[in-house]
Amino acid sequence: MLLLSCDPEVKENERSLVKGTVLDFEGNPIAIVPVTTTTGKLLLGEDFTDRNGNFEFTSLEPKSGDLIIDVNAEDDNSPFGTYSIIYSQKPLQQNYNLSNITLRKKAILVFDIKKTSTENSTLDWSLEYTEPFCEVYDDEETNQSIGRCYENTSFSEILDAANPDFESEFASVQNTTAQFTYQINKEAPQTISIELTEATNFYEFEY
């Protein structure tokens, strides 16, 4: 018989206060944004912003492990990106006052590459775009926040006769520019800027 012993993930006799304000990139409050605290897969506290973008709620405290505050992480259909703050284990840290949290509007890029040429060519391409999320790590030792906030990332692939087409969607940030760089048969690389001005943007490339 296998006996499993699991210590509680929640600290006994402890509560935290989590509060802040959620704004868009122009500084306007965003209402009804979900804000959660978790450790591992365990939900510790949750709330939604009010009409002024404010949230304030009581959270349980993790016994060990990180406490993660996620803003807008639960709503995939939201027009806004997400913001996460990861706190390493900090004894007696019970007041999480996040002040202003800025969410930027998401932009979906529907990206399509089609081979129309009959030549046996190879396309070496990459797409550089802005990530629609912000992740901040609150470092216990240095007492500084580090992380990545709306940073650029890239995706690359090589298309050839065996795998000539590509179609996918990329989640990025509105009013930013995606850089599409391609190279056909090792010719000089070309770069095309794709302005992401709408919630959903389409771009099709043929070679």
Place this chain on the structure above:
Amino acid sequence: MNLNIKQLIFAIGIGFITNTYAQEEKKTTEQVNDITQDDHYAMFKIGYYNPIAVGDNFANEALEQTGGVEFSFLANVFETPFLIGFQYNYFHSNVTNQELVGTYDDSEIHSFGPLLGYQLLFTETWRVTIASGVGITHYKNRASNEHFTDTATTLWVIPTVSYHFNKTLGVYFSGSYRRDFMNIHTPDGLDSFFKSANYVSFSLGLQILI
């Protein structure tokens, strides 16, 4: 807070009034029935226990109490009206506002502690006691498959009226005041909200005399 102090004073006042009245009644009873001494050694109570949270605290604002059970034992201290014993009670609460207390579903609240009481004999069939005690309380909270505990020190003031069918068996009713002094650590903004939980409790059950 004012409401809670008023409730405590009210409970103590009720106890004092019933005590005074019962002493006068006892004299009458003694004169009529020549009952000068309780002819029992101890009493057991077991019954339904229904606390109702009051005041500006987490138990009233974010939890909804459902019923529970209580058990107590009080023994006579020699040939005096004083009683000494213990009590255990249990009740259940559902979380109705997770935003205020954290994300968990419900609590099972267990309390245990010693009691000191005072007994008054009205008649052979009616009796009134008042008891008070300090005990320990565990709020066993459940969140999904996770359990964690909040603890408290509890103060009870319990006036009880009982009616006895015969020398052994009776029924009792009590309306008591209870305050749980919580051990929950919070930031300043939540301090008063989690500092204590206050209840007015009603109990009904069987009383057995031995």
